[in-house]
Amino acid sequence: MRFYEYEAKALFRKHGLPLGAGEVVNSAADARAAFGRLAGPAVLKSQVLSGGRMKAGAVKFADSADEAAAHFDAILPIVVKGESARSILIEEKSPVAQEYFVAITWDGRAKQPVLVFSDMGGIDIEEVAEKHPDHVSKTHFSSILPLTPRIAKEAIGATGVGGSALNRLTPVVFELMKIFLKYDLTLAEINPLARLENGQFIVLDGHIDMEAEARGEHKALLDELGIGDDETRQARPPTEFELAGARVNAVDHRGVAGNVVEFDGNLGLVIGAGGGSLTLFDAVRNHGGKPANYCEIGGNPSVGKAKELTKLILSKPGVEKIAVMMNVVSNTRVDIVARGVVKGCIEAGKDPAETIAIFRIPGAWEDEGFKILEKYGVEYCDRSVSMYDAAGRAVAKMA
Amino acid sequence: MAGLFIDIKVAAEVAKNPETARKLEEVCPVGIFAAREDGVEIVDDNLDECTLCDLCLAAAPSGSIEIIKLYEA
Secondary structure (H helix, E strand, O other): OEOOHHHHHHHHHHOOOOEOOEEEEOOHHHHHHHHHHOOOOEEEEEOOOOOOHHHHOOEEEEOOHHHHHHHHHHHOOOOEOOEOOOOEEEEEOOOEEEEEEEEEEEEOOOOEEEEEEEOOOOOOHHHHHHHOHHHEEEEEOOOOOOOOHHHHHHHHHOOOOOHHHHHHHHHHHHHHHHHHHHOOEEEEEEEEEEEEOOOOEEEOOEEEEEOHHHOOOOHHHHHHHOOOOOOOOOOOOOOHHHHHHHHHHOOOOOOEEEEEEEOOOOEEEEEEOOOHHHHHHHHHHHOOOOEOEEEEEEOOOOHHHHHHHHHHHHOOOOOOEEEEEEOOEOOOOHHHHHHHHHHHHHHOOOOHHHHEEEEEOOEOOHHHHHHHHHHOOOOEOOOOOOHHHHHHHHHHOOO | OOOOOEEEEEOHHHHOOHHHHHHHHHHOOOOOEEEEOOEEEEOHHHHHHOOOOOHHHHHOOOOOEEEEEHHHO
8 A cells, every 4th residue: 555755754854864845735825835934945745655746747846835735736637647746745845965865665576575775766776777777776684684784885985976965875775775675565655855956865656555454554654644544545446347346345354355456457357366366367368368357266165255256257348258267275275265256256147157268277176166157157277287378278268 | 145155954843942042142253143032043044154163963963964065956
């Protein structure tokens, strides 16, 4: 779940990171008053979860209170990538001498957090990495062993930063590493981290993504920041289809049949199992298929949940077939899922044999599950068929 | 709605026993049995949730409950 910039900065402030003066405002009058409390020129920034504010004209600079009020009125209605502004953040405009980039995220392959630092901040980091690789460092660190500032110092130093800047940047980067681990974040980014003309370092913009599953663990922080339990905080607002998926998952406590994400393809996916969803989704696309959705099932969802998820996916316009695929399952029962998807097809008024392009869930209770599939004429396969090949079979049926 | 995959038959004399009905309601993890004053009632909507755990078979007199897998018929 993503934080708004002002929330990310509130978290940074709580941990002592250097920030300029600023306020969240919700009216032109407030913007005018807030300008008066700042020391000089200000920047007004739309508070949206998506990027691209600057290009959309949702960031403006003001040299007077009147200008701040006018910019508030101009920025507030701007929709950035389909998202309306929650509020406007007005901050002091800082005289910047140099901009840096620092981010921490998870490296799935290394199974460790990775600290990315660059002395060329303020611009797209991928572009910097491509054109100026010697100005970007990537440093993995343990999420188990004690953190030390040395890790941050080496990462910064690897880009050629030294002297006073190195000494002043190190505690900022080190604190960000601690914040990342403390709050189960999937992204903690400061871009730009600025050195001002007076030599001071401050955070100009920040991005925070928290692991959604960790929300309960950090409820106190979320309450402190005013983030409600009902706020999904994804990169875009959920669609009606996705909200319906969440309702299906909430029907009972048994297992997961949710995390539905809507796409515009024609092949419905009922997929899951320990990263299997991502693998299978990619496999379908790699075979040229067009997924209608992403979802996650696992933990032995009830027949009712699997059924309702199936019905939901089949209700999506343009979806004629579904592929039911998982990795080898141990804590999810094949027969329970088989019952759910077959029943879902029937209740949706469709023939399971025609509708289920492939059923590839090997594992616990598979013999029982395969009996059900045979009874209804559904094509299925066991673990001798890879997830990739199973996805290929499903895509072939869409031709 | 009756089960599409599972049906459960309870012998008539056992179905009318309130004590057995209470046990069946207690042991079934998916709520297939409901204890009533006059015995046990099968909750049709939950039949397909049966996990084939056989706890009901153990809770009732031997041979008095039959779990039928309709997909094997």
